Amino acid sequence: MSSSIKVILDKCIGCGLCVRACPFAAVTLVDKKAVINENCTFCGACVDACKKYQAIVITRLTFEAHDLSAYKGIAVFAEHRNGKLASVVPEIIGAGMSLKASLNVPLTAVLVGANVKPIAGELLEYGVDEVWMRDDQAIGDFAEDVQTDVVYRILREKKPEIFLGGGTIMGRSLLPRVASRTRTGLTADCTELEIDPDTRFLKQTRPAFGGNIMATILCQNHRPQMATVRHKVMKAAPKTGNKGGKIVDMNHIPVPEPGYEVLEFVEEKSDTVNIVEADFIVSGGRGVKDPKNFALLQELAREIGAALGASRAAVDSGWIPYSHQVGQTGKTVNPKIYIACGISGAIQHLAGMKSSDIIIAINSDRTAPIFDVAHFGIVGDLFEVVPEIIKRIKG
Amino acid sequence: MNIVVCIKQVPDTTDVKINPETNTLIREGVASIINPFDAYALEEAVRLKEKFGGTVSVMSMGPPQAEASLRDAVALGADDAYLLSDRAFAGSDTLATSYTLAAGVRKLGGVDVILMGRQAIDGDTGQTGPSTAENLGCPQLTDIRKIESVEADGSIVLQRVLEEGYVRIKVKPPVVITVVKEINEPRLPSLRGKMNAKKKEIVTWTAADLEVDSKRLGLTGSPTQVVKIFTPPKPSGGTIFEGSVTENVKDLIAELKAAGVILGAGKGE
Structure with a gap:
């Protein structure tokens, strides 16, 4: 049995509001009644449009009830290369700060790599409460698969309720893999993150259809709630100096063998090309x-x-x-x-x-x-x- | 080399218009196409086959009408086409989609390379590639701009785009590769391809044909739920100058100054 969407024929007056509300062209009117076709993704736009008549009902089936209470705190992925923190990281910390204010939980950075201690210090200056650090010579900057596994294991042990990464090339490759291994949800390239005050769920808003529509997405029954965050949208956290944050060594986490060989990195730096970073x-x-x-x-x-x-x-x-x-x-x-x-x-x-x-x-x-x-x-x-x-x- | 290209059927967004009254996308009469990024993946697969032999299969998860895109892919050079279609797949987020696609790839068997576009132009998530790789237990390399060579032992050398340059990587199949537009220039369908596409049998697999756990399919297997869809607020009307060139530029610079911006102030930084 799967989830279902149903039109209650007695209540449907054939007004067509649902047809216009549907972003997926999944509703048509047949004999003045709404009919849902196979394009339906159960997004619920039609249910909202039909508030007045309540003629459309979606039944969402969830099989596993998870114990979510074990998960606490907000963690962010501290992406870095060549000893430098990615410029998106202060922005995710900034986003994490405002979520922290709503949830009243710690904010932590997850840092994996070789010789990353100076970066850990920098993260503390941005005001995170802790840095979960796995510092090992064997973790290469470009060994994304190795980093994926280490991050996955850190999250599994530490159980944050929210995990955020940058909407960078690396973030949008590493986080899906971590989410998939954890079997939790991930929302790509968010432009807005806020906490629902009643449920404490993370409301993740992102553009779709090339920015023509915005979608707000929840991950209600799985943890951590994961999102990548679009670069240059969130306000970066300022460096205010370390106010009692600490580095937690995660040296017991094993470092796996890489699944591919990195031959070389070729820098192509030119001020006129780097449009992603440009002001x-x-x-x-x-x-x-x-x-x-x-x-x-x-x-x-x-x-x-x-x-x-x-x-x-x-x-x-x-x-x-x-x-x-x-x-x-x-x-x-x-x-x-x-x-x-x-x-x-x-x-x-x-x-x-x-x-x-x-x-x-x-x-x-x-x-x-x-x-x-x-x-x-x-x-x-x-x-x-x-x-x-x-x-x-x-x- | 046996390659499977995973494609998604998407609306041709160059045609998408917004209904100004309802602020929703008008999708009636909008043509469906192969996701443009996937078209680059398909082209790359066909080029690899032309050089190194093997087969190119194309696979899509979607409603029955996605068959049309699979036929288009055959016209462009794919040898076989597989449609994963079942009501139980509806409402899949990227986690459930990847799980289903991976099950399809496994059933196909003997696949060396799984190629996809870096993202679909409707969802824009870019998560299906990495997540499919996880489900298959093989590495993924995203945002590939060039496949340099295939070595005698089957290893592939490729270039992955990064924000500040690129990195050259050598990987042993099986591997999931997602490509950027820069990688090639897709060809047009040949007459022979079009003839092939017409008579090609599209193999359809339902949930029952795949080794899957029904709890991990469709809406049920999707941890994320879209709870609200809305159109972004329209920018309030800007200031448009329509006078003479000198006046316009003078006015623009004055307005910018009023908004606290001085052009050229950041020069040389």
């Missing part, structure tokens, strides 16, 4: 018209200390490498200022930059969708507008 981004689209014209955007970028982004149209035209692409099939960015030059603002592009603090659009087409999300917009030819901006900045 300022100048981005170009189809309106740039020619690869040579990116030099103009490059100049503006240089003037304001920005990285250079691009829309898919510009990348697919071969004007600029894929590493610059912002959007659904490229990178998600959250700069303080995003200047979109000659970008119409296709939904997939907006998905990758919509959460920027300030969006400035420059486009000759007043009806371009980019103006719908822009905080400031200039209707005009970018080849006139951008040089004028550069001129003004140079003053």
